[in-house]
Amino acid sequence: MTEQEVTSEILGVLRSMDLFKGKDPDELTEWLGKAPFEGGAECALRQFATGERITTEGNFGNTFFILIRGTVRVTLGSEAQPLATLGQGSFFGEMTLISGLPRNASVTALEPCEAIEVPRRAFEYLMKKPGPFRTLMDQTYIERGLANHLRTIPEFAGIDTKVLQELVKKVRLRIFSKDEVVVEEGEAADSFYLIREGFVRVVKKMAGGEQRTVAYLKDGAYFGETALLSDQHRNASIVAMGKVEVIQVMKEDFFALVNRDEKFADSLEEEERRRKVEKPSPAASPLGFVGEVVERGLIKATSALVIHLNVCTRCGNCVKACAELHDGISRLTRHGMLFEAPQRQAVNLLEPLLVTTSCMHCLDPECMIGCPTGAITRDVNGEVIVQDSCIGCGNCARRCPYGNISMADARSREELAKQRTGAPIIGGYLKLWKTPENEPMMNEIETNNQKAVVRRIAVKCDLCQDYHYNHGCVHNCPYGAIERMDASAYLYEVRGAE
Amino acid sequence: MSPAKSLVTGARVSSSRRQAKAAERIWQVIALLAVVALSWWYIAAHRQPSPNRYRGLVLALGWIGISLSVLVAGLSARKRLAYQGVGKMSVWLTGHIYLGIVAAFAILYHSAFRAGGPLSAWLLAFFSLTIASGLMGWFFSRKLPRLLTAMEESPAIMEDLLAVRAQCLQGMLELASAGSPEFRELVHQHLMKDAGSWKRMLRFYRRRSTLAQELPAFQKERAAALGRLKPGERPAYQRVTEYALRVNKMNAELLLQRAMRGWLTFHIVTTGTMFGLAAVHIFTALYY
Numbered sequence: 076m077t078e079q080e081v082t083s084e085i086l087g088v089l090r091s092m093d094l095f096k097g098k099d100p101d102e103l104t105e106w107l108g109k110a111p112f113e114g115g116a117e118c119a120l121r122q123f124a125t126g127e128r129i130t131t132e133g134n135f136g137n138t139f140f141i142l143i144r145g146t147v148r149v150t151l152g153s154e155a156q157p158l159a160t161l162g163q164g165s166f167f168g169e170m171t172l173i174s175g176l177p178r179n180a181s182v183t184a185l186e187p188c189e190a191i192e193v194p195r196r197a198f199e200y201l202m203k204k205p206g207p208f209r210t211l212m213d214q215t216y217i218e219r220g221l222a223n224h225l226r227t228i229p230e231f232a233g234i235d236t237k238v239l240q241e242l243v244k245k246v247r248l249r250i251f252s253k254d255e256v257v258v259e260e261g262e263a264a265d266s267f268y269l270i271r272e273g274f275v276r277v278v279k280k281m282a283g284g285e286q287r288t289v290a291y292l293k294d295g296a297y298f299g300e301t302a303l304l305s306d307q308h309r310n311a312s313i314v315a316m317g318k319v320e321v322i323q324v325m326k327e328d329f330f331a332l333v334n335r336d337e338k339f340a341d342s343l344e345e346e347e348r349r350r351k352v353e354k355p356s357p358a359a360s361p362l363g364f365v366g367e368v369v370e371r372g373l374i375k376a377t378s379a380l381v382i383h384l385n386v387c388t389r390c391g392n393c394v395k396a397c398a399e400l401h402d403g404i405s406r407l408t409r410h411g412m413l414f415e416a417p418q419r420q421a422v423n424l425l426e427p428l429l430v431t432t433s434c435m436h437c438l439d440p441e442c443m444i445g446c447p448t449g450a451i452t453r454d455v456n457g458e459v460i461v462q463d464s465c466i467g468c469g470n471c472a473r474r475c476p477y478g479n480i481s482m483a484d485a486r487s488r489e490e491l492a493k494q495r496t497g498a499p500i501i502g503g504y505l506k507l508w509k510t511p512e513n514e515p516m517m518n519e520i521e522t523n524n525q526k527a528v529v530r531r532i533a534v535k536c537d538l539c540q541d542y543h544y545n546h547g548c549v550h551n552c553p554y555g556a557i558e559r560m561d562a563s564a565y566l567y568e569v570r571g572a573e
Numbered sequence: 574m575s576p577a578k579s580l581v582t583g584a585r586v587s588s589s590r591r592q593a594k595a596a597e598r599i600w601q602v603i604a605l606l607a608v609v610a611l612s613w614w615y616i617a618a619h620r621q622p623s624p625n626r627y628r629g630l631v632l633a634l635g636w637i638g639i640s641l642s643v644l645v646a647g648l649s650a651r652k653r654l655a656y657q658g659v660g661k662m663s664v665w666l667t668g669h670i671y672l673g674i675v676a677a678f679a680i681l682y683h684s685a686f687r688a689g690g691p692l693s694a695w696l697l698a699f700f701s702l703t704i705a706s707g708l709m710g711w712f713f714s715r716k717l718p719r720l721l722t723a724m725e726e727s728p729a730i731m732e733d734l735l736a737v738r739a740q741c742l743q744g745m746l747e748l749a750s751a752g753s754p755e756f757r758e759l760v761h762q763h764l765m766k767d768a769g770s771w772k773r774m775l776r777f778y779r780r781r782s783t784l785a786q787e788l789p790a791f792q793k794e795r796a797a798a799l800g801r802l803k804p805g806e807r808p809a810y811q812r813v814t815e816y817a818l819r820v821n822k823m824n825a826e827l828l829l830q831r832a833m834r835g836w837l838t839f840h841i842v843t844t845g846t847m848f849g850l851a852a853v854h855i856f857t858a859l860y861y
Binding site: 377378382383384385386387388389390391392409410413427429436456457458538546549550551552553554555556557558559560561564 | 578584585586587588589590592593594652661662663665666713714717718719721722725727728730731830833834
């Protein structure tokens with residue numbers, strides 16, 4: 076927003092909000108105008124007509140909104156169950172920026188509205204500094220997030236809204252990083268936990284002292300109730316498998332809830348019985364393919380690039396097509412994680428699958444955390460893309476746990492045109508053992524490499540967003556050996572509800 | 574048609590395997606119907622008593638054969654020039670295979686199973702070679718990936734294999750040059766031969782075994798030589814035996830990867846020659 080656009084009315088509304096307590100008009104004007112990087116998104120004043128949808132539940136977003144004029148309605152689910160009505164000086168849409176998850180409610184204008192759309196970068200700028208903005212955002216995130224999350228868990232669905240709201244004020248949101256222990260086997264039980272985001276491993280000590288993973292739990296699951304209800308020590312450890320957010324309900328609050336709501340107590344007991352019946356003996360449970368998929372992080376993949384090795388003739392057409400469609404730089408390499416996976420048509424037969432080094436468009440992309448220009452974003456489908464405002468700091472490449480982002484030299488249009496010569500038509504056939512990595516197009520990149528002067532940018536798979544068909548690599552494989560798959564859907568197909 | 578999407582986020586996904594299989598079934602049906610129709614036409618003409626019974630048929634089959642061949646050769650253009658679309662490559666390839674089969678029948682019926690003059694004899698020979706090399710490619714593309722995958726410890730591209738092989742050979746030479754004359758002799762006279770041995774390569778193919786599975790037996794075979802070496806050189810000798818077997822294994826994998834690409838050169842050369850001869854054949858047939 077330019078200085079002229081920041082009117083006294085806008086400043087008045089902002090200054091009346093607790094979020095911006097203590098900020099003077101100049102500071103606010105400067106913050107609203109912050110867009111120091113070319114191509115980076117900046118704060119913008121938006122107008123919405125009556126009935127217009129401002130945010131849609133389930134879509135990913137890179138912005139949040141501050142309502143300057145008018146009222147909006149927040150609704151949940153396909154039946155548009157009303158959650159709240161917000162007026163001037165309210166804000167919404169911040170959840171997706173904090174959690175990296177899709178928007179969990181829809182917001183519709185009830186009358187002509189005016190709102191400031193704040194991009195991730197401007198949001199992170201204030202979140203980095205201690206102050207009322209950060210404190211209030213964290214508090215709102217916990218309250219709104221927990222209330223919405225608890226409603227999605229069947230055991231909590233029947234609980235009275237008032238009881239739930241009371242509970243939300245008492246619980247704690249705790250964040251664990253990879254390999255951190257959430258609860259330790261043998262320790263006294265003092266709380267009950269609900270997983271809000273991420274995956275945890277349930278680990279048990281075996282007779283010989285060996286630690287064995289006996290199960291994996293994901294968001295929506297809960298643990299710790301067994302020890303509380305039976306008044307025993309923890310019978311297993313819970314270890315975070317990446318960034319994990321859990322809701323901690325303290326012992327007394329948990330029992331207050333159990334004593335108050337019989338249905339809740341019954342559903343917990345029912346779940347406990349089901350776990351006892353279904354749980355395989357730890358000694359005989361290697362967790363197989365499912366365990367491996369979770370353990371190696373593939374479960375987070377919403378669009379993993381997978382090669383069926385028994386079909387792939389190693390012709391390299393996938394890499395060649397990718398390079399051809401992306402300025403001579405391939406976004407995939409035929410290396411990666413190897414799995415012995417059940418076949419779709421015959422799940423008892425295993426086939427070797429290679430999950431290539433290519434962006435998996437993770438459910439919770441770690442690469443997006445801390446991008447200084449907000450260049451790495453998700454579109455509404457959750458596809459992770461690098462925008463032109465990338466300054467080549469390499470932060471995303473370092474953060475990606477799978478090494479799927481690389482840094483490359485940004486080239487001028489003339490140079491790119493020179494590279495895009497295509498493979499030789501007849502000569503190419505005669506070079507029997509040439510692969511795309513070795514062809515002139517690629518050599519030219521190496522020989523022209525001027526790292527000292529050429530701007531570097533992050534490159535990763537963009538699912539061929541600029542083309543009219545899906546995925547150049549898949550489209551150009553002559554043998555149909557390569558596909559983009561959703562790990563959860565694939566697991567569901569081969570393993571059912573396991 | 575809207576693209577398939579992830580159930581969790583909505584990111585686009587796509588299954589190439591399923592589409593390739595579906596496309597193959599369609600092409601199979603088309604090819605079968607076409608071959609049956611051509612055969613029925615040829616047999617029906619063959620049964621007619623008239624001496625000119627083949628005249629119209631021969632010409633028509635010739636034009637059908639060459640038109641299909643040109644269409645089939647379109648795969649090459651799709652593969653080399655059009656990364657940006659014009660249909661899925663797997664659909665093109667299955668079309669190439671099955672239309673190629675139909676073209677083969679059309680041209681065989683056109684020839685009436687006779688070689689004719691020298692030009693048509695050469696044309697038929699190159700046509701047969703094109704079909705044979707195509708079938709070879711088809712066979713390789715179905716069988717060799719499975720064999721290669723069974724042998725590989727981890728999937729490697731050709732550049733990786735060449736680099737590892739070069740490193741192993743260099744390691745062998747460095748260890749040999751630092752050793753005693755007996756050690757050098759053992760490396761150069763025996764282990765270098767083992768590294769290039771076809772017999773050992775075939776063993777990898779036959780057993781579909783990995784390096785870890787073959788190494789103990791190989792080192793046991795070569796253990797007799799240990800007695801000729803100083804005790805201090807024995808660990809180095811064990812390392813050289815491992816390098817030698819690894820080189821052999823790399824050669825086995827490289828050969829498979831080259832076979833999967835190499836047949837194409839032969840296919841292209843025979844196809845090119847066939848089209849050249851066909852052009853002359855058509856010109857002479859039309860002119861005279």
